[in-house]
Amino acid sequence: MTTAAAPETGRPAALPPPDHRSRPLPLRRLARAELRRILSPRPVRLALYALPSVLVAYALSAYLGHDTDMATAWRRAEAAYQQYAAEAARRPGAVEKLSPQYFFDDPRYQLTKASFVDLRAVLSGVAVAGLVFGLFSGGSDWSSRVILNLAAAEPRRVRLFATRGLLVAAVAASTAAATAVFLVPLLLVTAHFRGTTAGADAHFWTVLAVIVLRGALFVGLVALVGYGLAMLTRSLTVSLGIALAYVVVAERLTQDYVPLLTDYHFSGITFAVLNERLLMLTDRTDCVGEIACAAMREGTPASHAFLALAxxxxxxSAAALWRFTRTDIG
Structure with a gap:
């Protein structure tokens, strides 16, 4: 029994199917995968879960630290004034004549003033956390070598770099905005029961909204700086060391040797972005003390602060992108 040979048709042999694993991932799928990746680390999830409790504790401390007992506050002011007057009588002409009002410390939580201070303090902390989040998101995959698999799954490195960076910035900015939205009602409750909401008009709420938006944008950009630094150094440890040295050591050196650049250090930029004084309709002549009056007249505009951050x-970011796309990952 013989086997018949297959007739030749003259056609070329069929090509094997293409390897779909070498194709770039769809952008939506890439973004979804990277979002899960940057939110999956346990420290990140624990920080997000603990944030509401921290904000409640902060608002509770503000609640317990204020009261509406104006009579006691005036008695303390009067006692302080009498002590000051007695000292002034022993040294006539050596001290300035003041009134009891100078020694009065309003015990109430004044929403139109204290809320900006509290919001600035909280968002400053969130900005530091955003910097660490960016460093962690950009540097952890290098130490674990996961970046090799990511680059293999998405061969277009520019898109991978940009997608990861934008997601880091978006998560940080969203967290900052959610923090403010969660905190402000708690401060409003504090002002209602332990203070006053006098002066909380439409302009106040407009300025507060502007500060919240500024803060969210600022935190997102700070996280992007951390991400770029970690991607540039390709090491979480090295990037953390550089960031810590800058935040702690460079500020001191700047204050001591280049004081003109203090406003453009991280702390100065943070204050300028979250500073409400240049936006409020405040009478510039209604101030006590040289420092207070200067603060009401002067200050770094937020536009200059964002330019310094840029x-x-x-x-x-440019150096990190160049190294990521033009050099060997391995």
């Missing part, structure tokens, strides 16, 4: 962000 001087940090753009070079770091």
């Amino acid at each position: 001087l940090y962000l753009l070079p770091v």
Whole structure:
């Protein structure tokens, strides 16, 4: 029994199917995968879960630290004034004549003043956390070598770098905005029961909204700086060390040797972005003390602060992108 040979048709042999694993991932799928990746680390999830409790504790401390006992506050002011007057009588002409009102410390939680201070303090902390989040998101995959698999799954490195960076910034900015939205009602409750909401008009709420938006944008950009620094150094440890040295050591050196640049250090930029004084309709002549009056007249505009932040962000991000796309990952 013989086997008949298959007739030749003259056609070329069929090509094997293409390897779909070498194709770039769809952008939506890539973004969803990267979002899960940057939110999956246990420290990140624990920090997000603990944030509401921290905000409640902060608001509770503000609640317990204020009261509406104006009579006791005036008695303390009068006692302080009498002590000051007795000292002034022993040294006539050596001290300035003051009134009891100068020694009065309003015990109430004044929403139109204290809320900006509290919001600035909380968002400053969130900005530091955003910097650490960006460093962690950009540096952890290098130490674990996961970045090799990511680059293999998404061969277009520019898109991978940009997608990861934008997601880091978006998560940080969203967290900052959610923090403010959660905190402000708690402060409003504190002002209602332990203070006053006098002066909380439409302009106040407009300025408060502007500060919240500024803070969210600022935190997102700070996280992007951390991400770029970690991607540039390709090491979480090294990038953390650089960031810590800058935040702690550079500020002191700047204050001591280049005081003119203090406003453009991280702390100065943070204050300028979250400073409400230049936006409020405050009478510039209604101030007590040289420092207070200068603070009401002067200050770094938020536009200058964001420009200074861009001087940090753009070079770091450009260098990180160049190294990620033009050099060997392994």
